Amino acid sequence: MNRPDRPQTFSGPGELIEAMRPENGLLKNVVVNIGVSDESDATVNYAISIAEAFDAHLTAVAFAHDPIVPETIFDGFAADLAATYRGRVLKAANAAKRRFDEAVRLAGIAAESHLLDATVPGAADMFGQIARRYDLSVVAQGKPDKSPLEELIIEAALFESGRPVLVVPYIQKAGFTCDRPLVCWDGSRNAARAIGDALPFLLRAKAIDVVIVASERSKSSELPGADIGRHFARHRLKVEVKRIVREDVDVPNAILSHAADISADLIVMGGYGHSRLREFVLGGATRGILTSMTVPTLMSH
Numbered sequence: 388m389n390r391p392d393r394p395q396t397f398s399g400p401g402e403l404i405e406a407m408r409p410e411n412g413l414l415k416n417v418v419v420n421i422g423v424s425d426e427s428d429a430t431v432n433y434a435i436s437i438a439e440a441f442d443a444h445l446t447a448v449a450f451a452h453d454p455i456v457p458e459t460i461f462d463g464f465a466a467d468l469a470a471t472y473r474g475r476v477l478k479a480a481n482a483a484k485r486r487f488d489e490a491v492r493l494a495g496i497a498a499e500s501h502l503l504d505a506t507v508p509g510a511a512d513m514f515g516q517i518a519r520r521y522d523l524s525v526v527a528q529g530k531p532d533k534s535p536l537e538e539l540i541i542e543a544a545l546f547e548s549g550r551p552v553l554v555v556p557y558i559q560k561a562g563f564t565c566d567r568p569l570v571c572w573d574g575s576r577n578a579a580r581a582i583g584d585a586l587p588f589l590l591r592a593k594a595i596d597v598v599i600v601a602s603e604r605s606k607s608s609e610l611p612g613a614d615i616g617r618h619f620a621r622h623r624l625k626v627e628v629k630r631i632v633r634e635d636v637d638v639p640n641a642i643l644s645h646a647a648d649i650s651a652d653l654i655v656m657g658g659y660g661h662s663r664l665r666e667f668v669l670g671g672a673t674r675g676i677l678t679s680m681t682v683p684t685l686m687s688h
Contacts, residue, residue: 413586414441414443414522414523414588415441415442415443415522416443416446416520416522417437417445417446417523418445418446418518418520418521418524418525419431419445419525419526420447420449420526420527420537420540420544421447421448421449421484423450423451423479423480423482428486428490429527429557429559429560430525430527431447431483431486431490433525433555433562433563433683434447434525434555435490435494436562436563437563438494438496439496441587443497444496444497444498445491445497445499446500446521448503448517449500449502450503450510450514450536451476451480451502451503451505452476452505452507452509452536453473480502481502487500507539511539511540511542511543515540515548516547518548518550518552519548521550523550523551523552524544524553526555527554527557528555528556528557528680541677542660545660545686545688551581551585551687552685552686553684554677554685556682561652565588565589565591565652565653566591566594566652567595567596567649567651567652568596568652568653568654568655569595569596569598569645569649569682570654570655571598571600571656572599572628573600573657576657577657577658577659577688578656580657580687580688581655581656581685582615583687584685585653585655585687588655588685589619589624589655590622592625593625594625594626595624595626596649596651597615597616597619598629598630598631598641598642599631600631600641601630616628629645631645637675638671638675639671639672640675640679642654642672643676643680646682651682652683653684653685654682655685656672656673656685657686657687657688658686659672659673660673660688
């Protein structure tokens with residue numbers, strides 16, 4: 388198991404230079420939310436593979452949350468129902484925590500896990516605050532017809548943490564790779580932030596596709612996105628800028644379709660939305676990707 392408390396030694400200048408490379412030094416502290424709705428550990432396994440790749444410490448947080456019980460005249464019945472539900476959730480959370488502890492023990496990585504009590508909205512707020520103290524948070528894509536907690540945690544991590552969030556599809560099987568990432572570029576602040584946050588990942592890429600989705604062809608002689616292409620080139624990265632013209636401007640579908648065409652193993656994009664009366668309102672493209680995603684996606688806001 389890694390022991391980060393011990394001073395690191397180097398056998399020579401070459402090893403020191405390698406250790407100082409950005410991809411080895413910018414991602415050392417990762418937090419993952421453990422879902423308790425079922426026994427699928429796709430997100431946990433993906434987070435463990437990230438920690439292994441970057442020699443990072445991994446913290447897991449599981450929430451034993453109270454149910455959402457609507458107001459009813461049958462107060463006694465509602466109380467009994469809530470107690471039964473909470474007992475099931477607590478049992479599932481403890482089981483998920485044990486599976487995580489065993490998985491990181493077998494992987495031999497530095498890790499810790501925590502089980503916290505909260506309401507559903509309280510759990511999301513708490514995770515958003517926890518994520519502020521980490522380089523990256525890893526969370527699961529919300530499943531259809533399941534608890535809203537996973538979606539709320541994504542929103543809180545994206546809009547409240549100030550840090551990047553990596554969303555793992557619930558169908559994910561493979562561990563972390565970043566051989567062929569797809570970077571979404573629209574010139575915005577959020578997109579720029581996502582690229583900066585994703586740099587430790589992108590420095591591992593064999594080739595990068597920068598994709599611009601537009602409703603009409605550019606009238607300029609210079610390809611839009613050439614400036615961000617030069618930015619990547621100065622990091623000695625192999626990049627190809629592609630402009631996808633879609634009259635209907637179905638941005639999520641265009642992105643996911645292109646990701647499938649090139650077998651992308653990571654999507655990088657800005658996360659868009661705003662808060663209204665303490666409720667997050669996601670932008671159309673952001674919600675579309677989170678709903679239909681089939682590739683792990685790193686978002687920043």
